[in-house]
Amino acid sequence: MDVRVHGSVPAGPFLGARDLFEHQYDVEKPVHVRVREDPDERTWAGHYDDRHVLNISRRAATSVMARELALHEYAHMARYEGDHVSHTMGLSEVLFLALPGRRVERRVLQQCEQLANHAKDIYADDITLDVAPTDKLLTFLESQLAAAVAERPPADTEPAGGYRLTAAADPELTAVNAAFALALLERHDAVPADHRIYEFADLADADAPGVDVAWFKERFRTLADDPDESAHRHALVDLVRAYVDAHETTTGPAAD
Structure with a gap:
């Protein structure tokens, strides 16, 4: 390299x-x-x-x-060069299939992009966590989720890098972010069952009763290692539809 x-x-x-x-x-x-x-x-x-x-x-x-963030981005580059479907599939088709005829707030549509980004991060970190220890990532994700639940962006820490878990999100997105963090860690057996990050995830879950954190966690955790386009499209459609369903639809631009 x-x-x-x-x-x-x-x-x-x-x-x-x-x-x-x-x-x-x-x-x-x-x-x-x-x-x-x-x-x-x-x-x-x-x-x-x-x-x-x-x-x-x-x-x-x-x-x-710094080293862990670099590893994470190198993994994204490797996935991109390998034409992994998570890094080549656009979101427009997914939104069209997930939300036919529905009208969704613009901010919710914009947040749907984070679902696809989480899927990309899962696949990138299948590489990252194959070559690097998991302890710093666990500490990092815990601190970011704690800050998000507290609704106070950490003023004196480094930005979240490729992992979007910080407190600028609304409760529904924070809950999905918590599900992603747990899914990534559990996928690689990188978190003990009694770790404090589960407490923060429970708080995020309670703040967003419309979001089923356990469901999102399982969907992220069990993403197929090397899906074809159809399988990955189906996975993203399910994630987007469930996230939009967690919000009340309001007047706004049509999803298509």
């Missing part, structure tokens, strides 16, 4: 993540790490014909999670 770090941050976490990643996986195109000054900038990967770009805030790039 050819990793090039642009910006005045230590290259060690990104090169260390590369070395760990290369034990079992590879990314063919060069990876350019671009450091953003906005401390709230989400860590995300851009894919281009000749390269991938890992966009990351300076705060995140110099945090204790």
Whole structure:
């Protein structure tokens, strides 16, 4: 892997993540790490014909999670290069199939994108957690979910990176985010049954009675390892439909 770090941050976490990643996986195109000054900038990967770009805030790039965030984005790049359906399927067709004739608030439609992003993260982290320890991820997800339940974005911690669990969401989305966090951890046997993250998930569940956290958790946890387009489309349709059903439909733009 050819990793090039642009910006005045230590290259060690990104090169260390590369070395760990290369034990079992590879990314063919060069990876350019671009450091953003906005401390709230989400860590995300851009894919281009000749390269991938890992966009990351300076705060995140110099945090204790820098290596793990880099690993997570390298995994997204590997999934993209491998044409994994979770990283190639668009959301428009899913919305059309899930919500025929329904009118849905614009913000709810926008939040549906996070369901597809969670599915992408599940498949990326099937790679990440195959090469890296799980303890820091567990601590990270717990802290993010605790902040979300408390409805107070953590002012002095790094942004959430590829995992959207922070407190800007409404209760329904926070509950789905809790389901995702538990699903990811349980999928990799990375959380004990008595861990405190379950308490935060219960609080998120109670705040959103229309969302069945257990159902969403099971759907994310049991996503097929290598689904075809039809199977993955069906999984996303079910997730979107259930999430929209958790909200009262109001006047707004038609889903299609």
